[in-house]
Structures are given as structure tokens and as C-alpha cells.
Amino acid sequence: MKISFFAANEAEVVAAAAALGPGFTVGSTALPLDAHIAGNYADSEIVSTFVGCTLSKAVLVQFPKLRLIAVRATGYDNVDLDYCMAHGIVVSTVPAYGDATVAEHAFALLLALSRHLVACVEATRRGEFGYVPARGFELRDKVLGVVGTGRIGRRAIEMAHGFGMKVVAFDAFPSAELKETPAFRYASLPELLSAADIVTLHVPATPETIGLIGDREFDQMKPGAMLINTARGQVVDTPALIRALASGRLGGAGLDVLPQEPLLRREDALFKAGTTETASVLKDVVADHTLTSHPNVLVTPHNAYNTVEAFQRIMDTTLDNIRAFAGGAPANRVA
Incomplete structure (x- = not known):
């Protein structure tokens, strides 16, 4: 063969x-x-x-x-x-x-955001050892909202408990086993969004999850909350994410996935003969670029699996x- x-x-x-x-x-x-x-x-x-x-x-x-x-x-x-x-x-x-692999990457993004690690490393590389970043925050006693409690979501819940966090989760098919876990409860998505200090996404891209997090959902989140997405870029409405960041409603985001990754990897494909990308696709590409340069956003190149x-x-x-x-x-x- x-x-x-x-x-x-x-x-x-x-x-x-x-x-x-x-x-x-x-x-x-x-x-x-x-x-x-x-x-x-x-x-x-x-x-x-x-x-x-x-x-x-x-x-x-x-x-x-x-x-x-x-x-x-x-x-x-x-x-x-x-x-x-x-x-x-x-x-x-x-x-x-990659249950542990992806969940660990989600926490790597969260820790980097919570303690402004990228800005600190960049400052010391410039020789600015006196650099003082904005104040960070501890994970202990914070509420982690886990959207999707499959293999990766469950591992994220284990790690959250290791940090002393409380966990609220949403899943279309709740696990009876998880319901018995201490410092854990299932809730509706709106309840999760209003309770969580950090929301982490662990759902596949399906017709039901495309655009799962949009303007309405960002409005339901705590002011200054963080979003972590190591699932699929299409799960989040990217323009809505940018609006939430610009308004200050969202404090920051750690993203390993974006909606138009193939085009970001090979942007020359936009200009090849016969290519007829829609206006919405081009808008997504521009939005993805906006996120990669946003001061409150960390983007990794779909690398959560990479161990x-x-x-x-x-x-x-x-x-x-x-x-x-x-x-x-x-x-x-x-x-």
C-alpha cells in the first residue's frame, strides 16, 4: 500500500x-x-x-x-x-x-498570564533587571471554569485542585463520577461564566460548539476574568474576543488555537491563483493577527500537544x- x-x-x-x-x-x-x-x-x-x-x-x-x-x-x-x-x-x-500534555499547556498559559512571565523574560533579556511588571494573581482559592469534562478537561480539574482552586464545570453530558469530586460542581454555562475567575475550554469543534463563546458569553463573565483555549479556535468568536479585551471585560487570554491556522501558517496561500477566500475568512485572519500582538494575550502556535x-x-x-x-x-x- x-x-x-x-x-x-x-x-x-x-x-x-x-x-x-x-x-x-x-x-x-x-x-x-x-x-x-x-x-x-x-x-x-x-x-x-x-x-x-x-x-x-x-x-x-x-x-x-x-x-x-x-x-x-x-x-x-x-x-x-x-x-x-x-x-x-x-x-x-x-x-x-495528550490528556496531561494539553492540560499542562493550558496551565502553562495561565501561569504565564497570571505572573506576566513573557514581559518579565523579555525585560531581563534587554538587560532591564529592575523591571517591575503589573501585579499578578495567585491561583489558590480562585474558581476555574472547565468547559468540557472529557479526558483533557478531567486532567485540568486534577491540576486545578493541586493548585488549591475550586472548580465549576459545564458539559453536555455530565459525568456521574465527577459529581462526587470535592471542590467541584457542574453548572449551566451561564452559571459557570459568572462564577469563574478563569475559563478553560476543552471541547471539540462540532456544530454545537462553533462560536460557543461569543459576545453574550463574554458579557456573562466576571469583569477581568481570563480565558484559556487549547481546544479549537472555532469555539471562540474571535471578533467578540477582541471586543471583550478592548472593553476590559476580559482581563486576558491564553490561546493555543485560532480559527484560521492554515492561512496563518502559509499566508501566501491567500494570493495563489484560484483562491477565493470569503470576506469573513479574511476578517478572521486580521483578527488573529490582532490577537497575536495584543499585550494581554499569549498565543502559542497550536503547540499544546508537543511533547x-x-x-x-x-x-x-x-x-x-x-x-x-x-x-x-x-x-x-x-x-
Whole structure:
């Protein structure tokens, strides 16, 4: 079988090829998959994609032999599932790889915001050891609002308790087990927003969660509250976020995800022949740039997953998914 890995590290692909054995022909590129490069890999029977890849109909039609998409991630909102199901293309994912990894990154963003760490580091690098930042705040006794109590959300709750925080959570499907946790309670989303000093998002991008946090929700938050998003950029209405920051309603934000990440990675794609981006997409790109330069916002480049341990789990599960498909019993299938 011919496999093409996209947005791939060469050393990891070499190791993957050796692990898969002679029944597979493996190729790779460091570039994310999009409509501009898909044709170069048209003979692929399996594609393995990562963060930043696009698997829209315009991309998928260029793979006439495609049988499996092995997503090296948990989320698959970048895959046109309707097209895949209509054309018999199996889609597999990695359902669990970074519970601790992503939750730790959420707290890294929160700690950096709470103590103005980036400004302090930049000052000392300029030789300004007498620099005094704005006063920070302690996490102990603060209320953390956790939106989404799946694997990552639960790990964030554990970490919050380690810091001596109280936790209020919202989930469309509350966990009976979590309800018994000390210093924890479930609430409606409006109740959570009004109670939390910090809101952290841990939900997938679905039709129900797109734009989950917008103008109305920011108005319901405590004045000066913080927002952490390591979930998906589309969960937050970016223009509304900018308005909340500008008004002072929101004290700051730590973001590892933005709505238009593929375009931010390769902005030249906006100007390629045949590109017809809508005004709303272009507005999102401008908004994303506004956030990356905002003094009360920390943005990391969708890097919450990036640990040695998480990457090993991602690759191990991806190879298992490929072997399972080749053996006629697809695993971790979402389409």
C-alpha cells in the first residue's frame, strides 16, 4: 500500500516505515496537505495528516485511490466526512494521546498570564533587571471554569485542585463520577461564566460548539476574568474576543488555537491563483493577527500537544490504525 505522511518529521517517518515493514511504500513531506500540493501524491492509498492539514472535497477529489485517512490527532473537524463516507474512505484518529500534555499547556498559559512571565523574560533579556511588571494573581482559592469534562478537561480539574482552586464545570453530558469530586460542581454555562475567575475550554469543534463563546458569553463573565483555549479556535468568536479585551471585560487570554491556522501558517496561500477566500475568512485572519500582538494575550502556535511522550503515543496509535485497516478491521474509526 502506498502511504503519504503530511506535515511530518522525517526521522519519525523513517521509523514508521521500518515499523510498518515491506508491505507498505512510505513517502512524506513536511508540508501540510492542501489543495495546492495534493496532486503530487495522487496515487496514495493511505494519507496520514496532522495539524494544519486540509481534507476538504477540493483536496480529496485529487486522491482517486484513497482508502484510508489516518489522522495523527484526536480532532477531525478538518476532514469532509460526508465526502469520505460517500466514497468509501475510512477515517481513523488518535482518541487519546495528550490528556496531561494539553492540560499542562493550558496551565502553562495561565501561569504565564497570571505572573506576566513573557514581559518579565523579555525585560531581563534587554538587560532591564529592575523591571517591575503589573501585579499578578495567585491561583489558590480562585474558581476555574472547565468547559468540557472529557479526558483533557478531567486532567485540568486534577491540576486545578493541586493548585488549591475550586472548580465549576459545564458539559453536555455530565459525568456521574465527577459529581462526587470535592471542590467541584457542574453548572449551566451561564452559571459557570459568572462564577469563574478563569475559563478553560476543552471541547471539540462540532456544530454545537462553533462560536460557543461569543459576545453574550463574554458579557456573562466576571469583569477581568481570563480565558484559556487549547481546544479549537472555532469555539471562540474571535471578533467578540477582541471586543471583550478592548472593553476590559476580559482581563486576558491564553490561546493555543485560532480559527484560521492554515492561512496563518502559509499566508501566501491567500494570493495563489484560484483562491477565493470569503470576506469573513479574511476578517478572521486580521483578527488573529490582532490577537497575536495584543499585550494581554499569549498565543502559542497550536503547540499544546508537543511533547516527546505525546508524539510517541500519536505515532504508535497511528501505525496501529494503519495495520488494523490493512488487516480488514479498522480501529478508532470515525467514518
